[in-house]
Amino acid sequence: MDLIRIENVTKRFAKHVALDDVSLSIPEGSIYGLLGPNGAGKTTLLRIINRIIAPDSGRVMFGGKEISADDVYRIGYMPEERGLYKKMKVGEQAIFFARLKGLSRKEATCRLKVWFEKFGIESWWDKNVSELSKGMAQKVQFIATVLHEPKLLIFDEPFSGFDPINANLLKGEILALRDKGATIIFSTHNMSSVEEVCDHITLINQSKNILSGNVDEIRHRHGANIFEIDYRGEEQDILKALAGRCEIMDSVPSPTGFNKIKLHIATDEEVRAVIAAANESVEMRSFREIIPSMNDIFIRAVNGNL
Amino acid sequence: MKSKIGIIIGREFNERVHKKSFIITTLLTPVLMLGMMFAPVLISLYSKGEQKQIAVVDESKIIAPALQSSDEVVFETTPLPIEIARKEYSGYFAVLHIGSDIMENNNDVQIYTNGSTSIALEQNIATQIEMVLQNEKLKKHNIENLPEILADIKSDVNMQSYKNSAGEEEEAESSSSVVATVLAYILSFMLYMFLLIYGVMVMQSVIEEKNNRVLEVMVSSVRPFDMMMGKILGVACVAVLQIVIWIVLIGGTAYFVLPMILPDEIMQALTMMREGGAQAAMQGGAEIGMLQAVMMLSNAGYIATILASLLVFVVGGFLLYAAMYAAVGSSVDSPQDAQQLQTPITIPIIVSLFVMLSVINDPTSELAFWFSMIPLTSPIVMMARIPYEIPTWEIAVSAVILYASFLIVVWGAAKIYRVGILMHGKKPNIKELWRWMKY
Known part of the structure; x- marks a missing residue:
């Protein structure tokens, strides 16, 4: 109420x-x-x-x-x-x-x-x-x-x-x-x-x-369907596995072996497929959606690009 | 929402009466006022002063034998020539020289003082010499029985003034225009001080509340009108309390302490005057003016009228001006900004003060009448007229006009206040205030 x-x-x-x-x-x-x-x-x-x-x-x-x-x-x-x-x-x-x-x-x-x-x-x-x-x-x-x-x-x-x-x-x-x-x-x-x-x-x-x-x-609602994966394994393996399923926005290999990759998944239906494919290719540590902070939303909304 | 004026009045009142400055001014002012009123009287009553010795060099031989010594002055004739006498009697108060042709040349009189001079003394001597000369000149006309005639024509006039209350059975009341004038001054200045000091106090307190944003907290639980009225009435209570304390302190002192410090002769004369009227008292040898003053001040009806009117006009005048001051305070951010808007409020106060000065000369003039009816000037001008015992209906009409105009002004002031307290950062002019009032 x-x-x-x-x-x-x-x-x-x-x-x-x-x-x-x-x-x-x-x-x-x-x-x-x-x-x-x-x-x-x-x-x-x-x-x-x-x-x-x-x-x-x-x-x-x-x-x-x-x-x-x-x-x-x-x-x-x-x-x-x-x-x-x-x-x-x-x-x-x-x-x-x-x-x-x-x-x-x-x-x-x-x-x-x-x-x-x-x-x-x-x-x-x-x-x-x-x-x-x-x-x-x-x-x-x-x-x-x-x-x-x-x-x-x-x-x-x-x-x-x-x-x-x-x-x-x-x-x-x-x-x-x-x-x-x-x-x-x-x-x-x-x-x-x-x-x-x-x-x-x-x-x-x-x-x-x-x-x-x-x-x-x-x-x-204002998330842009952007996800991040933390993994251990070869960069080429995950890139190959995800190719065609989503858009790779950024890939950051690390000398310590804990790598990050940032992707854009067009539709919600494809999320499971992406996780499955990534899981096959590397040792996944985390998978999460990047949600915009209220700060980002505030600034975008005030500037009229929400 | 039930009115919370009471809570606000309580806060405003308590905050002020617990201030040290309030307690000190409230207690000290009557002491100062009493001191100023009675110090000169007491000093003159008790200070007989030293006897002043005056050496007289009288070349005419007419004047010196006739000069009369008194408590204050002693004349001593000397045969020395003036030049030597001036040196010889340097320890005396003065040396008086009267020329030999004083009868022909009345101005041939000189006084050589060895210290400060005294106008009263000089006049005393001059008067005595005049009397002697007049008598001597009369003698030249060879009138029979001159000393008897002179004693017979000697007259001393003491006018007694009374308030003429026709149709009333009581005895006419004695009145003293000196007392009325002094009271008129004191009362109208008191009004002036109260309107200005307490009015500005309201304004500053509104500005302060606005600046530290208390108003915004308050306004979420109290109507702006209640806030403004609460403040004005709270401060009015403080003013009334102060006046009542003064009345009690001054009245108490006059009633209990004065009889103890006034000399016995005056107290006896007063008792006689109360019982047998002025004539009886005068036979007791007291000065009539002083007695009438004291009688007037001890007339209960007269004093009650004055005190009641004082409260009515202080409160009414204060409410009227405080409402305007509150409106000005609400519309500015700092006392500096208030200067310009305050001017239209201060002008009538100053005008009343000037009118008051002329009212005291003629309390029943047209000018006096009309300015004591116009609400903005009436409090001060009316208080200057009331000691002269003007008709009661005039006081009543003036009071009604005053309170009625307060209701109108407070209505407008509340509208300005309501808008003003939430405005920050800009300094409005009078035109804008007018617009807020219609808002």
């Missing part, structure tokens, strides 16, 4: 169209990546989902109904530029944001204690935000975002500014939230994080949705 359905949303600002007839569906319990070059309209879309701004036309459905003001209690939003009051104590501040999301002061304090313990930051409670480093402040912001246990979490560039250790910690927390039933949208330029955590993506370019779907499915 889809938690969020965006139906033909269009948003114009004074001189340009920020979103042009964008539709997409976000399945419940998924981690959804929103990709796109700078200025493509990602933040506008996130703001529309957050009801910060209203679309000119089209609508946003939340859990099957048109999104309403009360739904903000079920959404947690962490904008790209982190926003905290610099001169306010960390604990008070987190309570303040939680109360704005409908938690009572008592409930917020209880939950915060648990999170602060989990992140090992209990000692920050009475510190001013201005005393924290950027990464530290982001941890606080993350907690403030998820504290009211929303059904939908929206992160704008969540990993920017985190060191690898904390980025991993955050990734772990995001996956854990998903496992507890939250649906997560995040916008990013970081393609490796998309491959690691996202189930689905939408690629927005120049205000339009140009590519949507399941990450694995997209990568396979």
Whole structure:
């Protein structure tokens, strides 16, 4: 079931169209990546989902109904530029944001204690935000975002500014939230994080949705039927065996005897025949499809050669 | 979505009242104000000063016997010629020289001071000499019983001023135009300070929130209108708290501490005045102006009207200006960018200050009336008029106009705010703000 359905949303600002007839569906319990070059309209879309701004036309459905003001209690939003009051104590501040999301002061304090313990930051409670480093402040912001246990979490560039250790910690927390039933949208330029955590993506370019779907499915769909074989044996033997069955793109013999060959197989039906032939001629160690990285797909899609 | 204005008001209020700067200004200002008001009075009451000795060289022999010494000044006649006297009496405050033809040439008087001079003293001496000369000249006309006549014509006028409240049965209240003027100055300057300082405070706080992107986090859970109103009302609460603390501190000091430090004669005269009116008090020998001032300040109805109006106009004026300041703050990225947009807001404040100066001379003029009705200038100008006891309906009408225009302005400001807080990187002009308002 889809938690969020965006139906033909269009948003114009004074001189340009920020979103042009964008539709997409976000399945419940998924981690959804929103990709796109700078200025493509990602933040506008996130703001529309957050009801910060209203679309000119089209609508946003939340859990099957048109999104309403009360739904903000079920959404947690962490904008790209982190926003905290610099001169306010960390604990008070987190309570303040939680109360704005409908938690009572008592409930917020209880939950915060648990999170602060989990992140090992209990000692920050009475510190001013201005005393924290950027990464530290982001941890606080993350907690403030998820504290009211929303059904939908929206992160704008969540990993920017985190060191690898904390980025991993955050990734772990995001996956854990998903496992507890939250649906997560995040916008990013970081393609490796998309491959690691996202189930689905939408690629927005120049205000339009140009590519949507399941990450694995997209990568396979845009695979170019290119395969690679690692083998031990004579190069001539495998070349002879494969001749006529497929197109050899590259062959790299190695003095150590572990050779690689890269091929293009025109149709899926021929894959088994190619494997059989190769297996006859040399000692095969591996056979795998070269799937394009999300990075490649992103660049090709934005440049219009997908 | 239920309104979260309360949570926001709470945050804005708490953040500000816990600041050291707030606590210090709140406690120190009344001390300074009281100090400025009472220091001169107390100094003049308690500092009798040393007696000033003046040597008199009187070549005419008419003036010196008639000069009267007092607590402050003692005259001592000397037969020495002036040149020697000036050297001989260098330890005295001054040497006074009166020429022999003083009757014919009234200007033949010189005073040689050995230290700083004193205008009050010089005037005292000049007046005494004038009196002596007038009496001497009168004597030349050979009028019978002159000393009796002179004693008889001597008159001393002390005018008492009252507020004429026709139709009311109570006794006319005594009023003091000096007190009204001082109050008018203090109150309208207070308004000026509050509008400017607290208004700019709202603007800067919006700019700060916009810069560190707190607004974007907040705006996902709070309506922009609630955010703006929460901030304005939160700061208004801080202003009201500050004024109430001042009133309590100043009022408490005036009520409990003043009776202890004021000299007994004045306290006695006051008691007499309360019981038997001004006449009774004057017979006690006290100065009427001072007594009337104190009486006016201890008139509960008068003070209550002023304090109530102060709260009404500080809050109303602040709300009106803060809404505009918030709109400007939301549309820029830095206080520097705000300068240009701020100007149209600051102009009416400055104008009211100039109008206030003329209002104090004539609080019932047409100018005073109309500027105390126009919403942008009314808070400051009205506060300058209220101490002069203008009709209550004028105050009420002005307050209603002020609050009504606040509702209109806040509506427009909220529209600018809603667009402005999400705009970054460009500096809009007034034309653009106008467009946002209709957006």
